[in-house]
Amino acid sequence: MKLLQERAKGRPAGDSLIIRTSVRLLVPFIQLYGLYVIVHGHYSPGGGFQGGVVLGASFILLALAYDLKTSLRYMSEGANVLLGNAGVLIFIGIAVLCALLGGLFLDYAALARLIPMAAEEWRSFGIFLVELGVGLTVMSSMVSLFWDLASGGDMEEGL
Amino acid sequence: MIWQLDQFVLLLVVICAVAVITVRDLLSAAVIFGVYSFLMCLLWAKMGAVDVAFTEATVGAGISTVLFIAAIFRTTRRSKD
Amino acid sequence: MKTFALLATLATGILLLYGTRDFAPWGDPASPASSHVSRVYIERAVEETHVPNLVSAILGDYRSYDTMFETVVIYCAGLAVVSVLRRNRS
Amino acid sequence: MQQLLTEIVAKYNYWLYVVLMMIGFYAMIGKRNLVKKLLGMNIFQTAIILFYVSIGVKRGANIPIVDKHAALSHGIDAAQVINPLPHVLMLTAIVVSVSVTGVALAILVRIHREYGTLEEDEILEKISS
Numbered sequence: 464m465k466l467l468q469e470r471a472k473g474r475p476a477g478d479s480l481i482i483r484t485s486v487r488l489l490v491p492f493i494q495l496y497g498l499y500v501i502v503h504g505h506y507s508p509g510g511g512f513q514g515g516v517v518l519g520a521s522f523i524l525l526a527l528a529y530d531l532k533t534s535l536r537y538m539s540e541g542a543n544v545l546l547g548n549a550g551v552l553i554f555i556g557i558a559v560l561c562a563l564l565g566g567l568f569l570d571y572a573a574l575a576r577l578i579p580m581a582a583e584e585w586r587s588f589g590i591f592l593v594e595l596g597v598g599l600t601v602m603s604s605m606v607s608l609f610w611d612l613a614s615g616g617d618m619e620e621g622l
Numbered sequence: 623m624i625w626q627l628d629q630f631v632l633l634l635v636v637i638c639a640v641a642v643i644t645v646r647d648l649l650s651a652a653v654i655f656g657v658y659s660f661l662m663c664l665l666w667a668k669m670g671a672v673d674v675a676f677t678e679a680t681v682g683a684g685i686s687t688v689l690f691i692a693a694i695f696r697t698t699r700r701s702k703d
Numbered sequence: 704m705k706t707f708a709l710l711a712t713l714a715t716g717i718l719l720l721y722g723t724r725d726f727a728p729w730g731d732p733a734s735p736a737s738s739h740v741s742r743v744y745i746e747r748a749v750e751e752t753h754v755p756n757l758v759s760a761i762l763g764d765y766r767s768y769d770t771m772f773e774t775v776v777i778y779c780a781g782l783a784v785v786s787v788l789r790r791n792r793s
Numbered sequence: 794m795q796q797l798l799t800e801i802v803a804k805y806n807y808w809l810y811v812v813l814m815m816i817g818f819y820a821m822i823g824k825r826n827l828v829k830k831l832l833g834m835n836i837f838q839t840a841i842i843l844f845y846v847s848i849g850v851k852r853g854a855n856i857p858i859v860d861k862h863a864a865l866s867h868g869i870d871a872a873q874v875i876n877p878l879p880h881v882l883m884l885t886a887i888v889v890s891v892s893v894t895g896v897a898l899a900i901l902v903r904i905h906r907e908y909g910t911l912e913e914d915e916i917l918e919k920i921s922s
Contacts, residue, residue: 504756504759505754505755505756505759506755506756506858507756507858508672508673508675508676508756508758508858509673509676510673510756510758510759510762510763510884512677512681512884512885512887512888513673513676513677513680516677516680516681516684516685516888517680519685520680520684520685523685523688527688547778547781550774550778551774551775551778554770554771554774555771558767558771568768569767569768569771571764583750583751583752583753584753586751586752586753586754586764587752587753587754589763589764590752590754590759590760590762590763590764593763593767593770594759594763596774597770597774600774600777600778601774601777601888603781604777604778604780604781604892605685605891607781607784607785608685608689608780608781608784608892608895608899609685609688609689609692611784611785611788611789611899612689612692612693612696612784612788612895612898612899612902613692613695613696615696615788615790615902615906616788616789616790616902617790632806632809635809635813636809636812636813636816639813639816639817639836640816642820642832642836643816643819643820643824643829643832643833643836648826648828648829651828651829651832652832655832655835655836658836658839659839662839662843665843666843666846669846669847669850669875670850670854670855670856670857670875671846671849671856671875671879671880671883672856672857672858673756673758673759673880673884674842674846674880674883674884674887677884677887677888678887681887681888681891682839682887682891685891686835686891686894689891689894689895689898690828690832690894690898692898693828693898693899693901693902694828696902696905697828697901697902697905697911698905698910698911701826701828701829701911701912702825702826702912703824703825703826703829704823705823708819708822708823709819709823711818711822712815712818712819712822712823713815715814715815715818716811716812716814716815716818719811719814719815720808720811723804723807723808723811726804726807726848727848728803728804729803729804729806729807729847729850730850730851730852731851731852732851732852732854732872734848736848736849736876736878736879737849737851737871737876740878741849741871741876741877741878742871744877744878745857745869745871745874745876745877746868746869746871749859749861749864749865749869750864750865753861755858755859755860755861755864756857756858757857757858757859757874757877758857758877758880758881758884761877761878761881762881762884762885766881769881769882769885770885773885773888773889776889776892777888777889777892780892780893780895780896781892783896783899784895784896784899787896787899787900787903788899788902788903
């Protein structure tokens with residue numbers, strides 16, 4: 464007991480082995496659930512916004528349980544910016560691609576010239592692609608918001 | 623529909639909203655705001671808006687509270703009114 | 704200041720409460736909000752998009768222009784926070 | 794008397810939304826602390842979203858997730874499904890509201906770095922002096 468108390472004195476407040484281990488075990492499952500929410504948004508409550516927020520919350524949880532450096536090691540700043548840009552580009556790229564292939568702007572049925580499928584199936588699949596882009600953007604900007612607010616902008620130490 | 627439960631949750635929402643703007647400690651205000659968001663999510667789930675309730679449970683009660691707490695951690699916790 | 708705020712709040716609240724007299728009763732299926740375009744969406748969404756979740760179908764297909772610029776808004780919020788707060792690391 | 798009672802049962806939800814809006818509005822213009830103003834703005838937004846969601850409710854209807862095969866073979870009766878249009882509009886409004894909160898909090902952190910306080914009157918004093 465005394466040994467445990469002495470060990471606990473050396474660590475900063477709120478630094479607990481139980482929390483760290485359970486968070487490390489939990490984070491992959493949270494990310495898997497976020498992907499499930501994005502992909503299964505056609506058949507159940509969910510979609511791009513919710514799944515993106517759940518994916519971003521997994522990195523925020525890492526930053527809360529460990530510190531900012533650890534979450535930066537799991538998800539670097541450059542990768543975050545890249546994913547956010549990719550999300551917006553997926554959305555607008557699909558919209559422009561529909562227009563270039565001879566359909567209306569954002570009319571996914573025009574994509575049938577690339578891969579022949581029924582118009583309804585292409586609409587269903589187009590909604591999925593678009594929600595993927597939304598999810599990536601939402602994840603990136605939520606993580607970025609938390610990093611900058613928690614560290615005050617210098618990305619050195621956080622909450 | 624259980625209308626007593628509906629009215630109880632509506633009453634709790636109003637109480638939480640009053641508590642958010644009257645309590646002087648900003649950290650308490652942020653945490654009570656999380657409770658308010660979650661009660662709101664219950665209300666929407668009861669109205670049948672499952673997608674909106676899911677979004678509010680993740681965004682309002684999760685990310686928004688964490689952002690408020692992070693900003694209060696960076697600034698000050700006391701408030702004069 | 705406090706009394707002025709209270710008076711302004713009370714005036715707005717009384718105006719809004721007076722406005723609720725014209726609303727349809729709560730849960731009325733024939734209310735104006737549920738009788739125009741949403742009826743078309745509900746009836747056609749599944750056969751035109753094959754998506755059972757009507758909210759996803761409307762969000763991603765019928766009103767995707769809205770969703771597109773909303774994504775841009777979120778992206779701009781991330782950019783704005785970075786440009787307001789970020790300091791040089793040197 | 795009977796008419797008044799039916800009026801109350803039909804409208805009490807709307808009255809509570811107006812009360813919530815008034816609480817948020819008072820916090821926005823009456824409180825001096827900037828974080829309190831921001832919390833008031835969030836309460837105001839939530840009350841408006843609550844109002845929008847509640848105009849889509851239909852008594853005795855199902856949630857807007859339908860059975861695909863039954864819908865493809867028989868079609869859907871629009872009175873049996875809750876109006877999904879307000880849900881879509883408010884789904885985007887919630888996510889925009891958290892973005893607005895994030896930007897506002899960033900500006901608050903910047904103000905605190907510059908003036909050392911979050912009270913409105915103290916900031917005004919420091920600006921004028």
